[in-house]
Amino acid sequence: MLVPMAVACCVKLPGLRCALLLSVLSVLCFLSHASDTIVPDQPLRDGESLISAGGIFELGFFSPGKSSNRYVGIWYHNFSTNTVLWVANRQNPVKDTTGVLAIAADGNLVILDDGNSSLWSSNASTASSDSVLRLTDDGNLVLNNSGSVAWQSFDYPTDTYMPGMKVGLDLRTKVSQKLTSWASEDDPAPGNFSLSMDPRESTQIFMWEGTKPRWRSGRWNGQVFIGIQGMVAQYIYGFKLNNFVQEQKMYFYYDAFNSSHRYVLTWYGIERHMIWKNDTNDWYQYWAQPITPCEVYNQCGKNAACTDSASPICSCLHGFVPASSEEWDGGNWSSGCVRRTALGCRMNNSSGDGGGDGFQTLQGVKLPDISDWNTDVGADSSECQDRCLRNCSCTAYAVVTGIGCLIWGVDLLDIQVFSIGGNDLFLRLASSELDDNKKNTAVLIVTVVLAVILSLGLIFLLWKCRRRIRNLFRRPINEEGLSMFSSGGGSRDRSGSVRVNYESNDESLSELQLWSFDFVQSATKSFSDSNLVGEGGFGPVYKGLLPEGQEIAVKRLSRSSGQGIEEFKNEVVLISKLQHRNLVRLLGCCIHEQERILIYEYMPNKSLDAFLYDQTKKNLLDWTTRCNIIEGIARGLLYLHRDSRLRIIHRDLKASNILLDEEMNPKISDFGMARIFGNDDNETNTQRVVGTFGYMAPEYAMQGLFSVKSDVYSFGVLLLEILSGKRNSTYHHPELGINLIALAWKLWNEDRVMEFVDPVLAQPCTSKQLVRCINVGLLCVQDRPIDRPSMASVVVMLESETSVPALPRQPTFTTDRTFSETDSSTIDLKAMSVNDSITMLTGR
Ligand SMILES: *[C@@H]1O[C@H](CO)[C@@H](O)[C@H](O)[C@H]1NC(C)=O
Ligand SMILES: *[C@@H]1O[C@H](CO)[C@@H](O)[C@H](O)[C@H]1NC(C)=O
Ligand SMILES: *[C@@H]1O[C@H](CO)[C@@H](O)[C@H](O)[C@H]1NC(C)=O
Ligand SMILES: *[C@@H]1O[C@H](CO)[C@@H](O)[C@H](O)[C@H]1NC(C)=O
Ligand SMILES: *[C@@H]1O[C@H](CO)[C@@H](O)[C@H](O)[C@H]1NC(C)=O
Ligand SMILES: *[C@@H]1O[C@H](CO)[C@@H](O)[C@H](O)[C@H]1NC(C)=O
Ligand SMILES: *[C@@H]1O[C@H](CO)[C@@H](O)[C@H](O)[C@H]1NC(C)=O
Ligand SMILES: *[C@@H]1O[C@H](CO)[C@@H](O)[C@H](O)[C@H]1NC(C)=O
Ligand SMILES: *[C@@H]1O[C@H](CO)[C@@H](O)[C@H](O)[C@H]1NC(C)=O
Ligand SMILES: *[C@@H]1O[C@H](CO)[C@@H](O)[C@H](O)[C@H]1NC(C)=O
Ligand SMILES: *[C@@H]1O[C@H](CO)[C@@H](O)[C@H](O)[C@H]1NC(C)=O
Numbered sequence: 001m002l003v004p005m006a007v008a009c010c011v012k013l014p015g016l017r018c019a020l021l022l023s024v025l026s027v028l029c030f031l032s033h034a035s036d037t038i039v040p041d042q043p044l045r046d047g048e049s050l051i052s053a054g055g056i057f058e059l060g061f062f063s064p065g066k067s068s069n070r071y072v073g074i075w076y077h078n079f080s081t082n083t084v085l086w087v088a089n090r091q092n093p094v095k096d097t098t099g100v101l102a103i104a105a106d107g108n109l110v111i112l113d114d115g116n117s118s119l120w121s122s123n124a125s126t127a128s129s130d131s132v133l134r135l136t137d138d139g140n141l142v143l144n145n146s147g148s149v150a151w152q153s154f155d156y157p158t159d160t161y162m163p164g165m166k167v168g169l170d171l172r173t174k175v176s177q178k179l180t181s182w183a184s185e186d187d188p189a190p191g192n193f194s195l196s197m198d199p200r201e202s203t204q205i206f207m208w209e210g211t212k213p214r215w216r217s218g219r220w221n222g223q224v225f226i227g228i229q230g231m232v233a234q235y236i237y238g239f240k241l242n243n244f245v246q247e248q249k250m251y252f253y254y255d256a257f258n259s260s261h262r263y264v265l266t267w268y269g270i271e272r273h274m275i276w277k278n279d280t281n282d283w284y285q286y287w288a289q290p291i292t293p294c295e296v297y298n299q300c301g302k303n304a305a306c307t308d309s310a311s312p313i314c315s316c317l318h319g320f321v322p323a324s325s326e327e328w329d330g331g332n333w334s335s336g337c338v339r340r341t342a343l344g345c346r347m348n349n350s351s352g353d354g355g356g357d358g359f360q361t362l363q364g365v366k367l368p369d370i371s372d373w374n375t376d377v378g379a380d381s382s383e384c385q386d387r388c389l390r391n392c393s394c395t396a397y398a399v400v401t402g403i404g405c406l407i408w409g410v411d412l413l414d415i416q417v418f419s420i421g422g423n424d425l426f427l428r429l430a431s432s433e434l435d436d437n438k439k440n441t442a443v444l445i446v447t448v449v450l451a452v453i454l455s456l457g458l459i460f461l462l463w464k465c466r467r468r469i470r471n472l473f474r475r476p477i478n479e480e481g482l483s484m485f486s487s488g489g490g491s492r493d494r495s496g497s498v499r500v501n502y503e504s505n506d507e508s509l510s511e512l513q514l515w516s517f518d519f520v521q522s523a524t525k526s527f528s529d530s531n532l533v534g535e536g537g538f539g540p541v542y543k544g545l546l547p548e549g550q551e552i553a554v555k556r557l558s559r560s561s562g563q564g565i566e567e568f569k570n571e572v573v574l575i576s577k578l579q580h581r582n583l584v585r586l587l588g589c590c591i592h593e594q595e596r597i598l599i600y601e602y603m604p605n606k607s608l609d610a611f612l613y614d615q616t617k618k619n620l621l622d623w624t625t626r627c628n629i630i631e632g633i634a635r636g637l638l639y640l641h642r643d644s645r646l647r648i649i650h651r652d653l654k655a656s657n658i659l660l661d662e663e664m665n666p667k668i669s670d671f672g673m674a675r676i677f678g679n680d681d682n683e684t685n686t687q688r689v690v691g692t693f694g695y696m697a698p699e700y701a702m703q704g705l706f707s708v709k710s711d712v713y714s715f716g717v718l719l720l721e722i723l724s725g726k727r728n729s730t731y732h733h734p735e736l737g738i739n740l741i742a743l744a745w746k747l748w749n750e751d752r753v754m755e756f757v758d759p760v761l762a763q764p765c766t767s768k769q770l771v772r773c774i775n776v777g778l779l780c781v782q783d784r785p786i787d788r789p790s791m792a793s794v795v796v797m798l799e800s801e802t803s804v805p806a807l808p809r810q811p812t813f814t815t816d817r818t819f820s821e822t823d824s825s826t827i828d829l830k831a832m833s834v835n836d837s838i839t840m841l842t843g844r
Contacts, residue, residue, distance in 0.1 A: 038133040043102030054137040065186025069093030087188040089120035107131040124151035161263040168251020169197040221402030301336025302411035319433040341430040364422035368412035379405035513588025551602035575672035582636030584669040609655035632666040638791040653714040694729030709785035716780025725758035778808035
C-alpha cells in the first residue's frame with residue numbers, strides 16, 4: 001500500500017530528502033506488512049496480508065463461503081474472485097479475528113489465538129530461531145531458517161496443484177504426498193477425495209474417495225497420460241516426470257504454464273483444470289475429470305468395457321459373460337464378467353506354446369489398471385505377444401510407444417472405450433472363442449439379411465392394406481361417439497359410468513367419455529366466476545362438483561380447435577388413454593355447438609408456480625419435495641416422449657402447467673394440446689409457434705423447429721426455476737444484468753452453486769445433489785438440441801448416485817449479447833407478454 005506512495009513522493013521531491021522519506025516509509029510499510037516477508041517479533045495479524053514481490057499472490061486470514069471461521073490462506077492478489085489455493089490451519093480455525101501468524105521462539109511458523117495458544121504449527125525441525133518467512137511469486141510460502149529451507153507450503157498441498165509444485169511418492173519411505181479436497185464449499189478441512197501417485201509405483205495419478213480409487217490417469221508415456229481421452233501431445237501441458245530412479249522419489253510437476261493455471265480437486269470429487277481468462281476476467285474450465293460415467297474407476301467391474309455412447313454403457317469383453325447375469329441385467333455391474341471358456345493353456349497344462357490360445361484386439365481403449373510384470377521399452381508387438389503366450393497367467397498384452405510391452409496377468413479392471421485415441425489391447429482367448437467369433441460374424445450377416453427381407457415384405461403388406469388398417473382404428477370410436485352425440489342431443493344425463501370405467505384398467509378404456517353440456521354446466525354452476533380456478537394458455541379452467549361429490553377440473557377451450565368433431569374426439573380418446581402417475585388424468589370431453597370442453601381430475605393444490613413464487617408457501621417446498629417434483633416431471637415427460645403410444649411433445653412445459661396433488665406429487669397438465677389443436681406432431685417444422693417466453697428452446701422460438709429436445713430445454717428451465725425459486729422469464733440479475741440461465745452457468749462454473757439455489761434449500765447436506773441437479777439443468781438448456789440429453793438420460797442422471805453427468809457448455813442463446821444479434825423474430829419474442837402462453841407466426 002505504502003510503497004506506491006513513496007514512489008510518488010520520489011517523483012516530486014528531489015534528492016536526499018526523498019531517499020530519507022522513502023526509507024521511513026519502507027519501515028512503516030514493513031510494519032504494516034505490505035511486504036512479502038515475516039520475521040520474528042513481527043507477526044501478521046488478522047486483516048493484514050503478505051503480498052508476493054511481483055504482486056501475484058497474497059497471504060492472509062480469510063473466511064470461506066458462509067463460514068465465519070478464520071483461516072490463514074494464500075490466494076491470487078489480483079483476481080477479483082477469491083480463489084484460495086492453500087490453507088494452513090485447515091482443521092483448526094480461529095473462531096474470531098484475533099488470530100496472528102507468527103514465527104515462534106523455535107523458528108517455526110505458528111498460528112496463535114488471543115490466548116497465545118498454538119492452533120497450527122509448521123512443525124519443522126529448525127536449527128535456530130532465526131527464521132524468515134517469504135511468500136514467493138510461485139505462490140509458495142517458504143520458511144528460511146538460517147539459510148536453508150526448513151519448511152515450504154508446496155510440500156504440504158491442500159486441494160490445488162500449482163505450477164512448480166511436486167506431488168509425489170518417496171520410493172524409500174513409501175510416504176505419499178496427497179492433494180486433499182475441502183470437506184465442503186465452506187469448510188477447508190480435509191474432505192473425502194484425494195489425489196496422489198499410484199502407491200504401487202506405476203506412473204499413474206489416482207484420485208481416491210476415501211481409500212477407494214475413483215479415477216486414474218493411466219500411465220505416463222513421456223508426453224501424456226494415456227488414460228486421459230483427448231490428451232494429445234501437440235498441446236503443451238507442461239507435465240514432467242522426474243528421474244525417479246535417481247532421486248528415489250516419483251513425482252510429476254508442471255511448469256510451462258504461468259501462474260494463472262491451476263488444478264483443483266473440488267469437494268465433490270472432480271479434478272478441474274482452470275485457466276484465468278483475461279477477456280472475461282474469470283476462471284475458465286479447460287478440462288475436468290471424472291465427468292462421464294465411464295471415466296469413473298472400474299464403472300463396469302472386472303473384464304468389462306465401458307462405452308459412454310452405448311446403452312447400457314457396460315458390456316463384457318469378448319469371450320466373457322456376466323458373473324451374475326441377474327445383477328448385470330438389473331444394471332448392477334459391480335461383479336463384472338468372467339471368462340466363458342478356460343484358456344487352452346490351462347486345459348492342456350501346457351506352458352510352452354500357449355495351448356492354442358489366440359488374441360482378440362480391442363481397439364482404442366483406456367488400458368486396464370496395472371498388473372504389469374515387465375515393461376520393456378523397445379519390445380515390438382510379436383515379442384510381446386510371445387512373452388504373453390509363454391506365461392500361462394498372461395491374460396492380455398499391449399505395446400505402447402514410450403512405455404513398451406505391458407502384460408496383464410489378473411482380471412482386467414477399468415477399461416474405457418474412447419471415442420478418439422486410446423490404445424489397442426490384445427485380449428487372450430481360448431481358440432474356441434476365436435472360432436466362435438468367426439461363426440458369430442456369419443450368423444450376424446445372415447440375420448441382418450433375413451431381417452431386411454422380412455421388413456421389406458412387411459412394409460409392402462402394410463402399404464397394400466393401409467386403407468383397411470386406418471378404417472380398423474377409426475370405426476369403433478366414430479360409431480360410438482356419433483351415436484352418443486346424436487341421441488343425447490346435449491341433454492343426456494350422465495351416470496356413474498365414468499368412475500367405474502376409470503377404476504378399471506387402461507385397456508378397457510376404449511370408449512370415449514362424452515359428457516353432456518348441461519351436466520358440465522350444472523357441475524360448474526354455469527361456469528360461474530366463483531368456480532374459476534385458473535386461466536390456462538388454452539382457456540379458462542373451472543372447478544366442478546359432481547353429484548357424487550367428486551371434484552373435477554373443466555377446461556373450456558377458448559379457440560376453435562380448427563378440427564371437425566370426429567377428429568377432435570379421436571384426439572381426446574387417444575390422449576385420455578395416456579395414463580401415468582405424473583400426468584393429469586383426462587376424464588372426458590364435451591362438445592356443444594362451438595364449445596369444446598375437456599374434463600380432468602381436480603388437483604387441490606393447484607399449480608407449482610403458486611408455491612414456488614410465493615414467499616411464504618415456498619417454504620413448504622423443501623429439498624425432498626422439490627427433488628420429488630423434479631423427478632416426477634422428468635418421468636412424466638419421459639412417458640410422453642418415449643413410453644406412451646403417441647410420442648407426444650408437450651411444447652408448453654412450464655411451472656403453471658405442473659399441478660400438485662395432495663401429497664405434492666407433480667402432474668403435468670395440458671399435454672397433447674398440440675394434437676387437439678390440429679398441429680401435426682409428425683412434422684418437425686411448424687408455422688405456429690406455441691409456447692411460453694422463457695421456456696422456449698432457441699431453435700423452436702426462432703425457426704419453429706421442434707422435437708423432444710425442445711421439451712428437454714423447457715424442462716431444464718423449469719428445473720433451474722425450481723431450484724432457484726425464481727422465474728426465468730422475469731429474472732434479471734440487478735448487477736450482472738444476466739438472466740437466470742446465465743446466472744446458473746456463471747455460479748456453477750465458479751463452484752458457487754449454493755448461491756444460486758433458493759435459500760430455503762441451502763443446507764450443506766444437499767449440496768452434492770444440488771450440484772448434480774444444476775448440472776443436469778444446464779445440460780438441458782444447451783444451445784444445440786443435439787447437446788441436450790434425452791429425457792431417458794435425464795431420469796438416469798437425476799436418480800442415480802453413481803452416474804456422473806457430462807459437463808455442460810456455456811448456453812449462449814440466453815445472454816443478451818447473442819439475443820441482439822439474432823433476427824427480428826426474436827425481437828418480437830422479447831416484446832411478448834412474459835407470463836402467458838403465446839401463439840405467433842414465425843418470421844419465415
Ligand atoms: C495487478 O493489478 C495491477 C493494477 O490493476 C496491475 O498494475 C499489475 O500489473 C497486476 N499484476 C499482475 C501480476 O497481474
Ligand atoms: C500473548 O503474548 C504477548 C507477547 O508475547 C503478550 O503481550 C500477551 O500478554 C500475551 N497474551 C496472553 C493472553 O497471554
Ligand atoms: C504439529 O505437531 C503437533 C504435535 O505433534 C500435532 O498435533 C499437529 O497436528 C502438527 N501440525 C501439523 C500442521 O502437522
Ligand atoms: C535464506 O536466507 C538467506 C539470508 O537471507 C539467503 O542468503 C538464502 O539465499 C535464503 N535461502 C533460501 C533457500 O531462500
Ligand atoms: C463424505 O463421506 C461421508 C461418509 O461416507 C458422507 O456422509 C459425505 O456426504 C461425503 N461428503 C461428500 C462431499 O461427498
Ligand atoms: C508465460 O507468460 C510469459 C509472459 O507473460 C510468456 O512470455 C510465456 O510464454 C508464458 N508461458 C506460457 C507457457 O504460456
Ligand atoms: C492479460 O492482461 C494483461 C494486463 O491487462 C496483458 O498485459 C496481457 O497481454 C493479457 N494477456 C492476454 C493473453 O490477453
Ligand atoms: C450390486 O451387487 C453387489 C453384490 O454383487 C451388492 O453388494 C451391491 O449392494 C449391489 N448394488 C446395488 C446398488 O444393488
Ligand atoms: C490343447 O492344445 C491344442 C494345441 O496345442 C489345442 O488344439 C486344443 O484345443 C487344446 N485343448 C483344449 C481342451 O483347449
Ligand atoms: C492339468 O493339471 C491338473 C492339476 O494341475 C490336473 O488335475 C488335470 O488333470 C491336468 N489336465 C490334463 C489334461 O493333463
Ligand atoms: C508368469 O508370470 C508370473 C507373474 O509375474 C510369474 O510369477 C511366473 O513365474 C511367470 N511364469 C513363467 C513361466 O514365466
